Amino acid sequence: MKYVHEFRDKEIALGVAKAIGTEVDLARPYRFMEFCGGHTHTISRYGLEDMLPNNVRMVHGPGCPVCVLPAGRIDMAIHLAMRPEVILCGYGDLMRVPGSQGASLLKAKARGADVRMVYSTIDAIRIAEENPAREVVFFAIGFETTTPPTAIMIRLAEKKKLSNFSVFCNHVLTPPAMQNILKSCGIRNIGHVEIDGFIGPAHVSVIIGTTPYEFVAEEFGKPIVITGFEPLDMMQAILMLVRQVNEHRHEVENQYRRAVIRDGNLRAKEEVSNVFELRDRFEWRGLGPVPYSGLRLKPAYTKYDAELRFDMGELCVADNPACKCAAILRGIRKPVDCELFGKICTPVTPMGSCMVSSEGACAAHWTYGRFRDHQQRPAS
Incomplete structure (x- = not known):
């Protein structure tokens, strides 16, 4: 396929690997931490770690x-x-995410709850129009990538004067x-990992651009390279990070120039800023409460806020102690x-969100890594 095979060329990949070595x-x-699960799957699927030097x-x-949504928010939805x-x-990927005590939306549906999987925000609007006597709530979730469609959906609900529609907002930044x-903040006694640089998320950066990462690179002196999801994207990004580390640079570089520009998608960002504002804090699974990392509806749109409409109290519940997802x-x-x-x-009986989500690290290793005789490297 044009513009796909070019980014999966084995000989070029070996050449980049040689340059890294x-x-x-x-x-x-x-x-180097890859923030996005799509990158994790690329690494695992194409065996990229085996092409890298041992260090x-x-x-x-x-x-x-889905991976970082805490169990308490799942319980609130249930x-x-x-x-x-x-x-x-x-x-669909929300249906089997475990809450507390093994609960999930799929199990709630089996118990009689009216839980419906949708493919787009427009589907939720349509369901609200078709069921005027019911309260239709959209379980909004996503990084910056899926936030603009939610914002447009809320404005569409207002235009259509839908009084039976609201949003349970779980959008994070x-x-x-x-x-x-x-900073190694969040959950105490869980430890931290040393990181020399980040592979920045691709789809997120299409929306927000590269500018929002600059304060992270500057404050912590860590390089960030925004890259695509193909194996050659990843290998080139790793080479770019190696060069920054060697040269004692900490810049935000854009490998994914075919899709990402510095200022991002201005129209999408405008839609989000019109509808959403920052929460003071939001809990992430594995990270704990992260200041100014979540979004909520602005006062002009609070009539569509399910947490206010149904007086939903915040729930904080402990994860399964045997699960290492955090x-x-x-x-x-x-x-x-x-x-x-x-x-x-x-994947059939997931105990944590990392196995449920198609982009989770456990799902990636289950799909690809477990079939390879991969020698685990000692911790650095």
């Missing part, structure tokens, strides 16, 4: 919005869905999470470090 300083480690280590990061007047709409990881999301552990992985915890 030539340029690394063997006297020091290089530890270059890829650290799996938060992955995706309690809402069990109300007889409510139709709860959400994307990536730069504050990067800052949190580098540590995996921080990059402290790998999927194979979890005793549940591949035994009790599988």
Whole structure:
């Protein structure tokens, strides 16, 4: 396929790998975190770690919005869905995310809750129009990538004068999470991991551009390279990070220039700023409360805020203590470090969000990594 095979050329990849091997300083480690789960899957699917020198280590990061959604927010959605007047709409990857005590939206549906999987925000609007006697709630979730469609949906609901529609907002922002990881804040006694640079998220950066990462690079002295999802994108980004580390630079570089520009998508950002404002704090699974990392509806649109409409109290519940998902999301552990992985915890019976989400690190290792005789490297 044109413009796909070109980014999967084996010989070019081997050439980039050779350049990385030539340029690394063997006297020091290089530890790069890929923030996005799509990048984790690329690394695992194409075996990119096996092409890197032993002192270059890829650290799996938060992955995706489903991975970092805390169990308490899932419980809040379940309690809402069990109300007889409510139709709860959400994307498919939310259905099996575990809340507390093994609960999930899919299990709530089996118990009689009206939970409906939708493919777009327009589907939720249509359901509200077709069910005027019911309260339709859209379970909004996502990084900056999926926030603009939610904003447009809310303005459309206002235009259509839908009085039976609201949004349970769980949209979060990536730069504050990067800052949190580098500060090693959040959950106490979970430890931290040393990071020398970030592979920045691709789809997120299409929306917000590269500018929002600049304060992270400057404040912490860490290079960030925004890159695409193809194997050659990843290999080139790693080479760019190695060069920045060697040259003692900490810049935001854009490898994904075919899709990302510095200022991002101005129209999308305008739609978001019209409808949303920052929360003081928002809890992330694995990171704990992260200041100014979540969004809520502005006062002009609070009539569409499900948390206010249904007086939803914030729930904070503990994760399954046997599940290492929180540590995996921080990059402290790998999927194979979890005793549940591949035994009790599988895609059919997930114990944590990292296995549920198609972009989770555990799902990536289950799909690709477990079939390879991969020698685990000692921690750097």
